[in-house]
Structures are given as structure tokens and as C-alpha cells.
Amino acid sequence: MRILFLGDVMGRAGRRAITERLSPLKARLKADFTIVNGENASGGMGLTGAHARLILDAGADCITLGDHAFDQKDMMQFIESEPRVLRPLNFAREAPGRGARVFADARGRKVLVTQVLGQVFMKRPFDDPFSAVDAVLRAHPPGGMVQAAVLDMHAEATSEKMAMGHWCDGRASLVVGTHTHVPTADAQVLPRGTAYLSDAGMCGDYDSVIGMDKAEPLRRFLTGMPRDRFTPAEGEATISGVLVVTDDRTGMATSVAPLRDGGRLAQANPQG
Template identity: 45%
Template sequence: MRVLMVGDIVGKPGRNAFTQVAARMKQEGQVDFIIANGENAASGRGPTPEIANALLNAGADVVTLGDHAWDAKEMVAGIDLEERIIRPANFPKGAPGKGFVRVDTPEGPLVVMQLICRVFMQPGYDCPFQMADRMLNGQLGSDSVIFVDVHGEASSERMAMGRYLDGRVSAVFGTHTHCQTSDETVFEKGTAYITDLGMTGPKDSILGREVEPVVAKFLTGVPHKFDVAKGKPTLEGAIVDVDMKTGKAHSIERIRIEI
């Protein structure tokens, strides 16, 4: 099975890029399953259930979130209404929603799990490594095909997670920084890995935001409003070819498509 993992979708330009490219790839049979990070899909902030559901309707099989999960108050109540919208599993106990979903496909079940890192992130998250152990030894103990979205700032922490889970999951892919890395690989024990998928959003921008206000903030130290940039978008991500029987990845291909 060919699984497309789409980097952080930023605002309307990112949503448009996803609809035009990812949905078409699925319709044309280029990919079989799509995981989309919708962390910044609503004007660069966390999505409402309506926006996340629109991504599902456009072709995503699962939408993952991140540290902006609760930006929209509607998501706090709405996330439990759609199991294919997931937040990090190591959010504090009592947080709404779930940190994984098991999707039945024609070729068998596929699990998507999300973890959030702690280095350079806000405090309060449980240890992602220990949470991964608990889930893989518990609820997901009988699953073979597992894709893990690791949402975080530090490359080292995400790399460590990839190595830690090698041979235990099908793929580990990083999200959050909006900067695509070129280190895609399949580890020795069969786990596909990339430190960051990148961003699906406006090309001429700084992490999806208008250039001038961001530069002005660095020059002056004065706060500015960082609106989502306009212009032509780019879709970034990766495609993993996975064996649905063994759960091992055959290959991983980094993609970057300009609209």
C-alpha cells in the first residue's frame, strides 16, 4: 500500500493545495491512503471541526493535529465526534479526543498514532517515548501497520524517536517546523523515517506567513501580526510503500509539488 503523508497544512492556500494535489493523486490511484497534518489549517491556527472534516471529505483518511489542537474552542467539544481527527497521545490525561485511530482498508487495518515532543515545546506533555511503549505494548500490541506522526521542534528528539521505534512501527514522520528535511530513509529493521515532512502552504512566505511582518519583527523586536501569505502554494510530504502483511516499509519518497 502506498501511503501519502502531507506536511503541515497552512491556511486556505494549504487547503487548496491539498485538495488539488493530494485528492487528485488518490483519485488517480497514485496513492491509496492519506494522512494530513491539519495543525495550521485555519488561517495558520488550529482547525475547527468543520475545516478538519473538509480535509477528510477532500481525500484525507486521517487528520492529525499538534500543539495548536485547541486553538478553536469548537474542536475541544468536536474532536470526539470524528475518530479520524486525532491529537497527540501524550497530551495530559483528561484531554478530549484520542491519540490514535485504526482504519480498516481493503488490504487490512492501518493505525495512525501521534506523539508530541517536549524539547523547546510548551511544558505539560507526558513523555512521548514512554507513551509509545505503553501504546505499542497495550492497545496496539496486535497491529502490524502503524504510522507515527511525531510533532516537535528538535530534530534530535524526532530522530531519537525514529531510531527507538525502528522495527516496531511502519513509519515515523516529523511535523511542526514547516521545513522539509532531506533525510528520508528506511531503517535496518524496516521503519521508514523522515525528520520533517515540510509545509503545505504558500511558497513565497516565511513558514507560511507574510514575509514583511516577520522580517520587521526580527529587525525591531516590535510585535507584528503574522497573516498567512498569499500566492501560489506548494504541497510537501512523503510517500511510503508499506507491506500490509509484515508492516515493514519497502521505500519512502520525499515529494514537493508546486501548484
């Protein structure tokens, strides 16, 4: 199975890139199943129901969220009626929606998608991500209950993401980090067959400070004082993510490759 995972969609620029380029990108890559992290798609903070529909209509099979999952209040109702949108697994139990679900690709092959939030350097404590993921993976072993299993690890600390990758090695098809908006260069297949990448990067304008227009972040760093709100940068977005190929029999990865399509990062890496 060919699984495409795209990092955090950032504001209008990211939405525009997804709506205009996702469908031809999927065709070019021959992707069987596509997951998009959409938690910053609406003004850089959260996701509205309308923007979720836009991403799904563009070709995403599943949308994952993150620590900004419910910054846009209508998502609390929308997520209950749209099973293709997942919030973090280790949110409070009373939170609406679900943190894991089994989907099917066009050929009927089953794909488990789940997401957890890290605990290190995050603004508020969440439940233990390791025990939460362990329970889900035990119930859905790749090559058994499902043909593939994907975990979106939404976290600040690279060490915590790496630890999760090794914790899941041999039990998930792909462990991919999101949240920091900066793509990493450590795509690899771990010893027991799990594809891993510390951060997929963002689908947004990289002529920015992690997706935000440069002026206000620079002012705050230089003066220590805020003046305006952060606003997403609106130049041409780079679609950033990863493509993993899995063995349907075992559910393990046979290859993994980072993706950079369009925008500044693709210009810097024309072979990507």
C-alpha cells in the same frame, strides 16, 4: 500498502491545495491510505470543525493535530464526534479526543495512526512521548494486530525526532516529523525496516516565513518589536509530504520517498 502522509496544512493556501489537488494526487500515487496534519489549517493556528470536514471530504482518511490542537475552541467538541481526527497522544489525559486509533483502508487492511508531541524547545512540557508511544506500539505490532503503523512526531528538535525514529525502528512502518514547516532531505528506511523523515514540511506557500506572510516576521527580526499579527501567506501552495510503501506481511517499509507537488518547491525540484 501505499501510505501518503502530508505535512502541516497552512492557512487558506494550504486548504486550497488540499481541496483542489489531493484527490488527483492520491490517484496518481495509487495511495491506499492518506494522513494529513491539519493543525495550522485555520488561520495558521489550529483547526476548525468546518475545515476538518473540508480536508476529510477532499480525501484524507485521517487528520492529525499538534500543539495547536485546540486553539480553535470548536475542535474540543468536534473531535469527540469525528474519530478521524487525532490529537497528540501525550496531551493531558482529560483532553477530549484520542491520540491513537486503528483505521482500515479500502481493502480492509488495518492501519494504526498515532501522534505525540516532543518536549525539547516546546513552549510547555508534555508527558513523556517515548513511553506513550511504546505502550501503543506494543499493543498494535505491525504484521500482527495491524498491517501498518504510522507515527506523527510533532516536535521542534531534530535530535528528538531522530531518537524517536530509532526507538520505533522495527515497530512502526513510518515515523515522520511535523511542526517546523521545513521539509528535510533525510528520508530513509532504518535498519529494522521503519521509514523515517525528520520533517514532512508544510502544505502551504513557501514564499513566506514558515507559512506566514513575510512582512511581519521580517519586521520583528529587524526591529525586535511587533506591529501586526502574523497572517498566513496566500500564494500557490506546495503540497509537501512523504509516500511510504509497506509489506503487508511484516508491516515494515520497502521504500520511502519525499513528495513535493506544485508551488515553489516543486519548481525547484521538478523530479520530485
